[in-house]
Amino acid sequence: MNFEYSDTCKDYLKRLRAFMDAYVYPNEKTYSEQLAGFGTDRWQVIPIIEELKEQAKKDGLWNLFLPESEKGAGLSNADYAPLAEEMGRVPWASEVFNCSAPDTGNMEVLARYGTKAQQDEWMTPLLEGKIRSAFLMTEPAVASSDATNIECSITRDGDEYIVNGRKWWSSGAGDPRCKIYIVMGKSDPDAPTHSQQSMILVPADAKGVTIERHLPVFGYDDAPHGHMEVKLDNVRVPAANILLGEGRGFEIAQGRLGPGRIHHCMRTIGAAERALELMVKRLMSREAFGKPVIKHSVWDQRIASARIDIEQSRLLTLKAAWMMDTVGNKHARGEIAMIKVAAPNMALRVIDDAIQAHGGGGVSADFPLAYSYAGIRTLRLADGPDEVHERTIARLEAKRWLNEG
Template structure:
């Protein structure tokens, strides 16, 4: 196995780094300050996108740095998952960066769902505008009334009534629901409560302006609402839609979700690695530039050892994530479940630890809005819950490992 970036990946990466260095990095402190001024508070109805974002998106598209995640040479860059991984890492250095290249979650996952599973009319209505960056989308899976760490617990419904579907339920932590350009949600719900556990659910495309869809509130993460994206609680009350809004058909929800989440976790983890690289850089520059007790802070209190540990942890996480991407491409998502689960534990925990150390070395500045560190810490901590908590992923890794020795099920695991 060879994880070295291909010539095509290296060429895109060089262009991407040049664009980020020229346009994104200088704008980052301005964006963080002005976005907070534009979008104060929990009332998403007044949220606005910073005007510079649209300008940067236009520049990125002109530069051919658009839809880089999509393995289709006509609609995107045509890069494989392994080729795209270093690009995701580069975008992860700045929280808003992925949107500039139309590579932001949850839109990437939703576009992949439509690309792989959508009908031609669904692609024409929703995929094309998403690929153009004209609209944004939401993924509605997690529910407040059940333990969503077990996705089979979902109780929201998609009922088929003649030539219509009826969508009912309540979802929360629906990322991007507050964005002014959000137009459609992919909603996962029960289509047959009596079927096998992983054949009970389906996915439907729900326009956010459909009667019965109501955004109840935005949910803060450590007191921050993440405007103009937001993470919201949404109710779906007897939402009636044509049958052709169902993706693939009843009972296909988990199969679609598995196809969506495998590549998506590679994206998340590589962006987390990029964020960790930036946190480490901030730690080193701050530690080398400040003195206490007659010497640079970097040389006090075991900080050099922390730098070394951070370097090793980042490189380990990167190699594991690239291995997972390689295995997905070589053998498919089902054969890479252990590795996908492993990176989902390793990368966010690694990021959280390094950001915490960077905050510590910055002192009071580290917990202020003067640096991006509080935002990165919130991102890392939330990622340890999003797309499945650490415990669920550790259980998957353990289950696969025990199966190698013929040990399965609860009795076998206890033995």
């Protein structure tokens, strides 16, 4: 592969960095103040986000994630990777450009697998940033890392489907703008294992939908996005809300989770870069035992390791993105699995050292490091835990040598 960024990528990256410098970094404090100003009712739209969205639209920095679409920038995965990395330097920045999860994955599902009616009703307002969405897959009662365990039922009844089940870690379901859920459930328990599941569109305000509780992450509520436990009690939706057809849930999941996983990794590299920058600046600004902290040799090793680890992860991410563009997600599944394991673990090491460099301040809310660590720790579980991806990598490796024999 050619590691040189394309001219298109360079242009978008230059404009995106200018936008971040002009509007995002200067408003990090504003974002925190506005959220804090809501008091206990934190599930509200944050004004600065909506203001910056309008600016991003004006600057042509909108829906950058969506390839081969007149609705987006039409960038390849390889072109989008550096842009997502840049957004990842600030946890909420991707929303400004309408490039945040789970909306990106849901929009891609609708673009690839939705009917025109489904696209008109749900994808168009999502692409315009007028509404938000959630993806309901994980369940509290089963080990959802094996999606064949999912128990939520999707039962045909005339011109409707009835959905029953309980989901949790439904990210984004707490947002007042969240209007649609993509729900994965079991439509035929007697079908072959990977044909039992279907995905269906469930309006967030449908009768029988109840948000039962909010699930904080290491004490952070992630408002107004949030992670919710959702009960689906005899929820009736039109039969036309099924995606692609009964029994196609796993097929859709593979199409959705591949790009979603690599997008997480791209943003994670940006978070690690920001942590390294904060680490070095902190070490240069503080003195201990008669000299700047950065002059103490232990930090040579930590800074060097951080730079090496970030560069390795970036290269593997670019390789995975390039393969997705050239040979497709299926043939890139090994690389996607590898970076999904490597990037969060790398970032956690870098952020942990950055926290150490900041001393007590590192675990406080005065710096973004503790919140960044909490969020990225969840990525070792989200979109499949490390162990599932390691299983994929190991099986592909064994298959390679089996074929050699």
